[in-house]
Amino acid sequence: MHYQSNFTQTLTYILFLLIVSSTFTACSTKPLDPDSIELGTTFFPLETGRYIDYQVEDIQFTLINDPDTNRYQIRELVAEEFQDINGDPAFRLERFRRATANNTWQLDSVWVAKRSLNQAIVIQSNLPLIKIVFPLEEAKPWDGNILNGLDQDLYEIANLNRAFAIDTFNFANTLKVIQGNDSSLVSMDKRNEVYAAEVGLVYKDSTVVTFCTETPDCFTQIESGRKSIQKVIGYGKQ
Template identity: 35%
Template structure:
């Protein structure tokens, strides 16, 4: 009788355990198993269009303001020393009423631990993988320029730009420098640069503010720009070249 009771109890436990397992779902795979590579998006035939606003400061009270559109197209692949890269065609126009005109050709690549963009023949280390907000890296590691340490400010967080919200974005701090006179009051130079990348899209915003201020005469007391540049790119459209005749 005791053996029969124990046998029934064992069967009951097996039934309960089996029923419990039916409620357990497999964990969803990560959206980006490489932790960041899909943010530096180099899918073939991908295009991105930007509204560009730029101010070039030539001297005190002398500046040029430019507004135009920029388009990037991820083009054919090529290999150098076993490393695969893609050509990036950059086209510009004043507004949507004009045809795109080729401005320059850059290239870009994603390797095991980093992403590199070759801009005007200067290779820049844009990102490192896996993305981690504690990481720091040298933007100029692959060129002869002075070292420039970058870092991630956020990763896989929403980013809102105008009426658009990108649910998964990462913000890269390219530079955050300010210099002052010895008295610590007047700012003489400001270099603030950030880039924002969205998952499966690529760059969605670039904002550079590199300004040198007047330090002599009356203008020194008013933080007036003497030279430098303000530059902003904002994504306005993206897709693939075979979509709707693009």
């Protein structure tokens, strides 16, 4: 009888451990989010309080004047969520500007950012642009201007799930959106944006210029246009 009692106690203890272990596993295991894993929406995170700081270099070109270079910093802050005119969830994107890190942030402009299961949209000065389409697929083009009535502007994804390093930052999982990749003797249009998973836009470069063609001496000389580089210098959540 004493042997049966010990056996019963041991069996009860084992069952207890199995129940506790099963309960702990169930509580600590999180289901995979199909949006973030399958669609790739983590490259365009939207959450109130998130911010990214950028260093910007902007160069304006004219034929008669020297290039005008302007350097400053931008903070993009995801502010409150609201419903847009279509009843869709959207976020106020507040953009602050300062000359250097020694200056105080000043509100520069307000954009709108929104994301669905098939696209990420930023509305810049009432101009909606489709930044990314989901699910992610390399080399599949889409019209970034399809919502605003402007001429077709084909974007496509490259370098999907690649590492990307810039200055002191190393991002293990990024993608590049190629927005323009045209070049000729007359003009150049090269525009790229790099997005990092769980962070968002971390790098942007844009060169849209026309070249002088009036005389052979001025070929390859920029007549007009703009070149800018925007790169991350910090990010977090307030």
